[in-house]
Amino acid sequence: xxCQLAKLFTxxxxxxxxxxxxxxxxxxxxxAMSDFRIRDLQPEDCRELVNMIKELAEFEGLxxxxxxxxxxxxxxxxxxxxxxxxxIAEVRNKDSQDGPWLTVGYxxxxxxxxxxxGRMIYLEDLYIKPQYRGKGIGTSMxxxxxxxxxxxxxxxxxxxxLNWNQGAIDFYKxxxxxxxxxxxxxxLFRMEREELRKFATLHDQTVVKGC
Amino acid sequence: xxCQLAKLFTxxxxxxxxxxxxxxxxxxxxxAMSDFRIRDLQPEDCRELVNMIKELAEFEGLxxxxxxxxxxxxxxxxxxxxxxxxxIAEVRNKDSQDGPWLTVGYxxxxxxxxxxxGRMIYLEDLYIKPQYRGKGIGTSMxxxxxxxxxxxxxxxxxxxxLNWNQGAIDFYKxxxxxxxxxxxxxxLFRMEREELRKFATLHDQTVVKGC
Numbered sequence: 021x022x023c024q025l026a027k028l029f030t031x032x033x034x035x036x037x038x039x040x041x042x043x044x045x046x047x048x049x050x051x052a053m054s055d056f057r058i059r060d061l062q063p064e065d066c067r068e069l070v071n072m073i074k075e076l077a078e079f080e081g082l083x084x085x086x087x088x089x090x091x092x093x094x095x096x097x098x099x100x101x102x103x104x105x106x107x108i109a110e111v112r113n114k115d116s117q118d119g120p121w122l123t124v125g126y127x128x129x130x131x132x133x134x135x136x137x138g139r140m141i142y143l144e145d146l147y148i149k150p151q152y153r154g155k156g157i158g159t160s161m162x163x164x165x166x167x168x169x170x171x172x173x174x175x176x177x178x179x180x181x182l183n184w185n186q187g188a189i190d191f192y193k194x195x196x197x198x199x200x201x202x203x204x205x206x207x208l209f210r211m212e213r214e215e216l217r218k219f220a221t222l223h224d225q226t227v228v229k230g231c
Numbered sequence: 232x233x234c235q236l237a238k239l240f241t242x243x244x245x246x247x248x249x250x251x252x253x254x255x256x257x258x259x260x261x262x263a264m265s266d267f268r269i270r271d272l273q274p275e276d277c278r279e280l281v282n283m284i285k286e287l288a289e290f291e292g293l294x295x296x297x298x299x300x301x302x303x304x305x306x307x308x309x310x311x312x313x314x315x316x317x318x319i320a321e322v323r324n325k326d327s328q329d330g331p332w333l334t335v336g337y338x339x340x341x342x343x344x345x346x347x348x349g350r351m352i353y354l355e356d357l358y359i360k361p362q363y364r365g366k367g368i369g370t371s372m373x374x375x376x377x378x379x380x381x382x383x384x385x386x387x388x389x390x391x392x393l394n395w396n397q398g399a400i401d402f403y404k405x406x407x408x409x410x411x412x413x414x415x416x417x418x419l420f421r422m423e424r425e426e427l428r429k430f431a432t433l434h435d436q437t438v439v440k441g442c
Contacts, residue, residue, distance in 0.1 A: 159433065
């Protein structure tokens with residue numbers, strides 16, 4: 021399926037704060053669907069969210085890396101101190117104006133911070149199911165995340181993309197994004213859980229007093 | 232100055248949550264200083280923090296990129312929903328056991344999130360002033376961040392490093408870190424404030440109702 025939004029497939033980013041938690045954004049579609057809307061994730065969406073996360077990882081050729089569960093997403097996305105925020109895209113068929121909204125994509129983000137500029141917003145994932153691409157839903161979702169960033173005084177939006185995803189890269193560059201890896205030579209490093217645990221015991225650190 | 236910790240210079244990472252806010256970790260130094268300690272950032276440290284942020288940017292060859300102010304750091308690092316967390320390293324000279332502690336470094340981190348594994352901790356910056364390197368302070372700071380990550384059930388620690396900082400890269404690899412840019416071809420992308428604001432207006436999105 022040709023779709024303009026295939027280029028938005030592998031946004032794979034990293035964000036937190038004053039998210040409007042009760043807003044729904046609705047947009048008109050010119051095609052098969054009457055309209056779509058964007059709303060905040062609710063706990064009951066987490067099952068479908070896991071499915072979509074797996075679909076995206078499949079596209080990225082790294083399906084074995086998905087370890088997350090519905091329970092973890094429920095635990096971490098809600099309450100006073102959510103570890104992430106997520107938007108859900110929904111459509112309703114023309115033929116069933118009164119039918120239920122179908123979940124067709126998600127955009128996960130959180131607030132990050134840069135010592136050079138302060139608040140940033142990090143787009144961890146943006147995914148639209150294949151049959152709903154090319155309608156502007158993905159662009160609309162990414163735009164919404166950008167709006168949330170601007171509203172919360174974020175100075176930058178960041179994300180990562182696989183270097184073979186030329187469609188996505190072209191889209192980002194068209195909107196004046198910078199490839200920091202190519203331009204400034206930043207490489208992303210990671211320590212996995214077991215190595216992190218091992219590293220954490222490298223020094224015996226004793227807490228000596230409160231402050 | 233030869234120093235083992237030059238290799239930790241350009242940790243340039245990205246994190247948030249249940250940080251112990253009142254602990255001080257003290258470690259013994261074998262050399263000129265009697266000991267050092269690691270504690271959480273306090274609002275009154277922000278002036279010195281800005282200075283150290285500038286010193287690190289200078290080392291990285293990108294001093295013009297530092298726009299942050301003491302006021303911004305005070306606004307964003309404290310309160311119910313801090314945008315970042317930061318550790319401060321301090322030393323006291325042998326000759327003045329009762330003298331004040333001197334600030335010699337910082338480690339800024341926040342909590343990020345990955346759709347594949349869940350909670351992650353992101354190390355935005357790790358910096359030790361040149362004259363205090365080679366004593367284990369930087370390693371100790373990074374270890375402390377790793378401990379905070381483990382305690383908060385983070386599945387990974389991530390950060391970025393400039394590809395010419397071979398000393399740092401060797402250190403990370405020695406501790407079984409993965410270079411995701413080289414190994415999996417992830418490129419870090421960014422949209423700066425003005426481009427973000429422009430992108431945020433790409434679609435006219437109307438909030439239609441609460442939920």
